[in-house]
Amino acid sequence: MPYRHIRKEKRVKIRKSNESDKIEIEKIHTRAFGKEKGPVIAGLVNGLFHDPTAEPRLSLVAEEDKKIIGHILFTKVVVTQTREPVSAQILAPLAILPEVQNRGIGTLLIKEGLDRLRQAGGELVFVLGHPNYYPRSGFIPAGALGYEAPYPIPMEHANAWMVQELCPGGIGRVKGRVVCSDVLNQPEHWRE
Numbered sequence: 075m076p077y078r079h080i081r082k083e084k085r086v087k088i089r090k091s092n093e094s095d096k097i098e099i100e101k102i103h104t105r106a107f108g109k110e111k112g113p114v115i116a117g118l119v120n121g122l123f124h125d126p127t128a129e130p131r132l133s134l135v136a137e138e139d140k141k142i143i144g145h146i147l148f149t150k151v152v153v154t155q156t157r158e159p160v161s162a163q164i165l166a167p168l169a170i171l172p173e174v175q176n177r178g179i180g181t182l183l184i185k186e187g188l189d190r191l192r193q194a195g196g197e198l199v200f201v202l203g204h205p206n207y208y209p210r211s212g213f214i215p216a217g218a219l220g221y222e223a224p225y226p227i228p229m230e231h232a233n234a235w236m237v238q239e240l241c242p243g244g245i246g247r248v249k250g251r252v253v254c255s256d257v258l259n260q261p262e263h264w265r266e
């Protein structure tokens with residue numbers, strides 16, 4: 075039951091982020107990812123906000139009682155080795171404040187993001203993340219389907235590189251290596 079928590083979260087509102095949310099968004103990533111990784115991820119988010127090659131971009135926040143408690147970012151990717159253009163995005167990163175984790179808010183942000191991308195004509199969404207978490211929201215391993223990550227993923231983590239189609243036939247129509255925006259395509263973000 076992937077969305078079983080969501081019904082309880084009536085007070086949580088999802089909306090697009092705006093300029094004045096940036097400091098709160100930075101805090102969320104810093105706290106959710108911890109002392110070592112947090113500042114790096116917060117810096118990545120800030121970089122992606124200013125990266126023209128990341129557009130179109132979708133940045134959503136979860137708000138409860140007017141306080142921002144979660145953030146998700148989708149940015150543009152290009153699937154190479156294909157002559158047909160495809161509307162594709164990558165989900166990175168997603169963070170929920172530690173004190174409100176495991177209440178379904180991450181799942182809710184993913185669902186809302188995918189719905190909005192679908193409505194905007196999106197076809198594919200990629201993610202590099204926990205292979206026990208993202209499949210609940212419809213992601214499946216991407217490597218075996220012919221989508222190469224920007225940098226090689228070690229064999230033991232192959233299932234962490236995932237994709238989801240937003241329209242029937244999205245997967246299979248195009249294949250090849252996925253190239254992210256300039257900021258996200260740096261090797262340090264693919265080393266984990």
Ligand SMILES: CC(C)(COP(=O)(O)OP(=O)(O)OC[C@H]1O[C@@H](n2cnc3c(N)ncnc32)[C@H](O)[C@@H]1OP(=O)(O)O)[C@@H](O)C(=O)NCCC(=O)NCCS
Nearest residue numbers: 106107168169170175176177178179180181203204206207
């Ligand atoms: C990972 C994260 C975004 C999940 O958001 P959330 O709102 O806490 O998660 P949800 O409430 O939607 O889902 C909870 C379920 O996911 C599982 N889950 C949470 N984090 C997980 C992880 N890192 N790996 C696998 N499963 C995870 C929980 O165990 C729970 O399972 P259950 O439903 O069987 O009890 C959040 O914990 C977070 O911000 N973590 C720190 C930052 C991070 O790791 N971001 C993701 C980078 S890929």
